[in-house]
Amino acid sequence: YAPGYPDYLLKRMSKSYSVDLLLAAGLAARDGAGNLRDRFRGRVMFPVHDLAGNAVGFGGRLLEGPQAPTNVAKYVNSPDGEVYHKGTLLYNLNRAKADITRSGRAWLVEGYTDVMALHQAGVPEAVATCGTALGEDHVRLLSRFTQKLVLAFDSDEAGARAAERAYQFHERYPVEVSVLVLPDGQDPADFALSHGEGAAEALLELEGRATPLVVYMIERAIRGRDLTDVEEQSRAARAGVSIISALDDPVRRERYARVLADKVGVNVAAVLLELERAAASHDGSRASPAAPIRMPPGQRVEREVLKLLVQAPEACAGLTGRLDPEQFSRAEHRKAFELIREDGSPATGAGSLVAMAQDRSDQLGRLFAALAVEPLETLGEATPDYVQRTFLRFEEFAVKRQVDEVRKRLEKMNPLRSTLQYDDLYEEFVKLEGARRRIRAAQDAIQPGA
Known part of the structure; x- marks a missing residue:
């Protein structure tokens, strides 16, 4: 348990450890004013271990109380650092790996409490991602211990998000993936509590109704x-x-x-x-990841933005409003973005977008089918910094096209004969160059490895 005081842990640990080390370990953080405080406050804590059983990070769930912080997320996790990499960790796998190997199956659920409830109910093969979307490294890790993975969720939307992520890379690993949406909107913890001692038997019975991943899609x-x-x-x-x-x-x-x-x-x-x-x-639907590289750099970035919007809409929340269809240089990319913007809901899965696109035209349907499964141009999952940097690159290319167009118009004008028009156009050129420099500075401010 982490008390609600802002410096409960700091007061005790700063006597033995440096501030830099506590920040690097994700135990301390700086607030908006730059003040040092405990990262976890007013929360029940879930230690996250690596496969060897070493504690490498924490997840914290907010608890109500007079000392609890306000206007904060319900769950907070350790930040990625030297020893904690959420994209390669699964909660409880260090304990569950032996049971997973013996039973031949793993249950992937959404939260720490789901894992605990299932374990107490007699289902010790449950694991969870650590506050992040299902990624390729998670499936790769589980493939070392089992050939069967069941994605168990409380809603079709949650199951769809995990299924669409798994679909992108499931063929690369010898794992049979299936999707189980629990009845009555129950999450695994609610399911275990409602069934009591018979929860394990009831869950195993439901496993037979789990839908194979491709059939689900x-x-x-x-x-x-x-x-x-x-x-x-x-x-x-x-x-x-x-x-x-x-x-x-x-x-x-x-x-x-x-x-x-x-x-x-x-x-x-x-x-x-x-x-x-x-x-x-369209061989592009099953093309190698290198296929889009043959595009000009600006169009590659456009395609990457569209892939992010299709595959990781939650990560793009708040950024879509910055985009305009006219910023896309290719007509098919403009149409794709207009369809995504028209739908407007991050909860819409990639499969539904593909179906909507297919209704418009075969060509648009094929493009969305490729966008839904084509790997992103980053290792692991799409981090917030990667998304931000990709959107900034997209905006920079869009501004650069405007700069190039204005420059060509200036080159064709005679500044002595068309002084006013030339001055107005040159002023526009300066503003665009300034905007491009600001976008580049924003990119440079993001850590290169993010």
Whole structure:
């Protein structure tokens, strides 16, 4: 437990450890005024361990009380540092790894309390991410101990976010991923409490109803369509094909084509034909991560911004409003951004966006299918600094195009014959250059490794 006093830990630890070390360890932080204070205050604490059982960080849940800080997040986690890297850590894996190996399965849940409740109910194979989205390193880590991973969540939206993240890299590791949305909107902790001593048995029974990852993605892509209507059937089939075509394994593509055909109610030959057309017309859906690199740098950054908006909408919250469709140089990128902005909800999953795009046009549907699965140009997950830096680079390229356009117009003008027009245009040029320098300075202020 971390008391609510602002310097409870500092007073005791600063006698033996330097301020710099406490800051680096994530035990202390500076507030908006630059004052040093405890990072964790008024919280119940959850130690996070590495695989060897070493405590490397903490998660803290806010508790109500007179000393509790106000206007703060419900959960606070240690910041990434020398020993704590949230993208490579799973809460409780150090304890659960033996049980996971014995049972052949791992349960991935959202929170620390979910893990504890399941463990007390007799399900010791549960782990959780440490205040971050599911990432490739998490799946890679679990693949060392099991070939079966169940994503257990309290809502379809939460399950969709995790499923879409897992879908991007699940084929790289020998893990069978499935999605289980618990009934009645219960999170795993509520489920365990409501079932009491029978929670473990009830959860294992539900495991048999968990939906394989690719099937889950297909079902989300075709959900809400009137499959008695021929046109809607066709759109549903194309939306499902956009999911399947991203798979690398041709055997799995054919298998899931049959699943899609059955769910949509069309002949499997028609789905396979559509799959062949999709593969022929856009190899980019299954292209290597290097494919977008062949684009000019400015267009690469545009595509990266779109991938972030599709794959990590929560990380982009508050930044989307800074963008304008005219800042995109490619027409298809402008259309993609307009669709994302029109939807306007970070809760909309990538699968739903792909389906919406498919309704507009096959070309836009193929673009969104690629944006949903194409790896980001960063190692690990999209950190806030990476997102901020990518958006700034995007804005810099947009301003640079304006600068280049104004410069060309200035070069064509005679300053002696068109003095007023030249002066006005030159003033615009100076303002744009100033804006570009400010954007570059903002980029430079972000740590290079972020």
